[in-house]
Structures are given as C-alpha cells and as structure tokens.
Amino acid sequence: MKTLVSLLSLSLALTACNGAKDAAPDAQTAEATATAKAQSPDESDGGGRNVSAKTDDYEFSYEYPQQVQNIPELEAIFDSRLHDKREELQKQAAEARVDAAKNDYPFRPYSLDVEWDVVADIPAFLSLSSEYYTYTGGAHGMAVFDALVWDKQVKKALEPIEMFTSSADLADAVRSDYCAQLDKERAEKRGEPVKDDGSMFNDCIDPVENSMIIVGSSNGETFDRIGFLIPPYNAGPYAEGTYEVTLPVSAAVKALVSPKYRDAFTTGD
Structure with missing residues (x-):
C-alpha cells in the first residue's frame, strides 16, 4: 500500500502542474484508495488455514489443509508462498489502478484464489495439489x-516430476493411455466423439x-496413481474448462521412478 500511496502522491503533484481539469481522475483514485477497507480473516481452527482479504484493488484467498500445519517446516514454506x-497481487493491482487512471x-479489481488439497498422505510422503484462479x-x-510432494524422511519439498528420471520417457510411457482417456473426457464434454x-x-x-x-494413492501406503491436471486452452477451448x-x-x-523414490x-490396477 505504501507503494501505491507514493505513486499516487507523485501523480497528483504532477497533475496539479497541468491544471485542475486533469486532476479529477487521480483525485478519485486517491480517494478510493484512502477509503479502501481491507478484511483479512485468518481462519485456523484445526482444519487448516484460510486467509482472505478484500480491498478496492483486489480480492485474495489462500487456503491449505491441516496436514500442512502438522509439519512446521512445510507450513513455513506455505506461509512464505502465501x-x-x-x-505480488497487491503490487500488480495498485500499478493497474494507477495505469487505468x-x-x-x-x-x-484483480483477484487470486488459491486452494491446496491433499492428493495422498502415505507413510513416507505427503502429496498436494492446488488450483489457482x-x-x-x-x-x-x-x-x-x-503441485508439491513433501518427503517426510528428509524434510524436503519437491515437484512430482522430480521423482522421475526423465520427463520425455515418462511422456512416452503414458502417452497411449493418456490420449485415450483425454479423448474420452473430451467426448463427454462435447457430446460427440473426437474427430481424428x-x-x-x-x-x-x-x-x-x-x-x-501429481502422484496419488488408492491404498494409503504407496503411490499407485499418476495424475495429469490440464489447464484451459491446453486440451480444449476455454469454455471446456480444465481436464x-x-x-x-x-x-x-x-x-522411470528415481531409485531413491x-x-x-x-x-x-
């Protein structure tokens, strides 16, 4: 907010030199900023942490589950990201408001909504994924x-793809089944078979x-599932959403899994 106030003060000073007529937009911006009321409830009642804030410039929400809070080192990583x-959102929104004026x-107003969920919690690892809007x-x-995987033994966070020896070889290993499943989901959304x-x-x-x-588990003991989260435009038009x-x-x-994992x-199955 200090950055925004400084920019607005400079803008108002420069505008004053150019006449009262041009001062109105910046004055309105300054007034809107000065009267913005931020609400930042931090809900942490044993079910994870959810921080939200809303101002005239932006709306923000960041949530992660209890399993993250149970691991102090991992919670510190998530709090830093939060x-x-x-x-970053506050800075970008402030700059955009000044540019608009x-x-x-x-x-x-800008917005960012981040929600992390547990994919799998097995004895040696905690697998998590999130969808940002x-x-x-x-x-x-x-x-x-x-996505993130927490190695409970060495207390280290890693990306799921880091658990494999080769991205290209992994793509080749799953391509046939992946493409068949993707086309099945495309057909369901489109109401007709996918044309080749x-x-x-x-x-x-x-x-x-x-x-x-992402890596998941159906048995609660090992990773026996691999998932692929696909954002809009990668597999279909925006209207089809995610896959x-x-x-x-x-x-x-x-x-193809690294020997240490x-x-x-x-x-x-």
Whole structure:
C-alpha cells in the first residue's frame, strides 16, 4: 500500500502542474484508495488455514489443509508462498489502478484464489495439489495448477516430476493411455466423439509439457496413481474448462521412478 500511496502522491503533484481539469481522475483514485477497507480473516481452527482479504484493488484467498500445519517446516514454506502471492497481487493491482487512471479506462479489481488439497498422505510422503484462479482485468480469469510432494524422511519439498528420471520417457510411457482417456473426457464434454482430423483441440497433447503431474494413492501406503491436471486452452477451448487424466502406475512408469523414490511406488490396477 505504501507503494501505491507514493505513486499516487507523485501523480497528483504532477497533475496539479497541468491544471485542475486533469486532476479529477487521480483525485478519485486517491480517494478510493484512502477509503479502501481491507478484511483479512485468518481462519485456523484445526482444519487448516484460510486467509482472505478484500480491498478496492483486489480480492485474495489462500487456503491449505491441516496436514500442512502438522509439519512446521512445510507450513513455513506455505506461509512464505502465501505472503509472496498476496504482496505480488497487491503490487500488480495498485500499478493497474494507477495505469487505468492515467489512461482513462475503467479499472477492474484483480483477484487470486488459491486452494491446496491433499492428493495422498502415505507413510513416507505427503502429496498436494492446488488450483489457482487468477483475474487481472481481462475478458475472463484463468485457472492454473500447482503441485508439491513433501518427503517426510528428509524434510524436503519437491515437484512430482522430480521423482522421475526423465520427463520425455515418462511422456512416452503414458502417452497411449493418456490420449485415450483425454479423448474420452473430451467426448463427454462435447457430446460427440473426437474427430481424428488434426485440427486444434482434437489432437493429443504432450502429457508432461501440457499438464501438471501429481502422484496419488488408492491404498494409503504407496503411490499407485499418476495424475495429469490440464489447464484451459491446453486440451480444449476455454469454455471446456480444465481436464484431469488419472492413470494407474504401470510397470513402465515405475521403472522411470528415481531409485531413491522407487520403494514408495507400486503398480496399480
């Protein structure tokens, strides 16, 4: 907020030199900023943490589950991310408001909604994923995915893809089943079979380059599922939203798991 006030003060000073007529937009911006009321409830009642805030410039929400709070080192990572995301949103929204006033177009408040969920909590690892919804003043917002695996033994956070020896080989190992499942989901959304005509959004996509990888469990003991979270535009038009492909861990996939993580994986049905 200090950055915004400084920018507005400078803008008002410069505008005053140019005449009262041009001062109105910046004065309105300053008034709106001065009267903004931030509400930042921090709900942490044993069911995880949920921090939200709403001002005239932006709306922010960040939530993570109790399992994260149970691990102090992991909670510190999430709290740092929460802080950084909110600071970034506040800065971007403030700059956008100033730019809107200078160029005489309507300012639309920014928003960011982040919700982390547990994918699997097995003895050696905690697997988590999140879906971000972000809006920065355009025609519509955008959904983005993220994922993290916490190694409970060495107390280290890593991306799920880091558990595999080769991204390219993993893509090759799952491609056939991935493409078949993706086309099945496309057909359900579109109400008709996918045409193999080489057109945009009908071809299969690279499973790794176009997806966020997650690892899951059906037995609570090992990772026997691998998931692919696909954001809008990667597999279909925006109106179709996101896609999610889940496959059992095959022998070929398990063979690509890094040796230091392989004991945590078993083949699935």
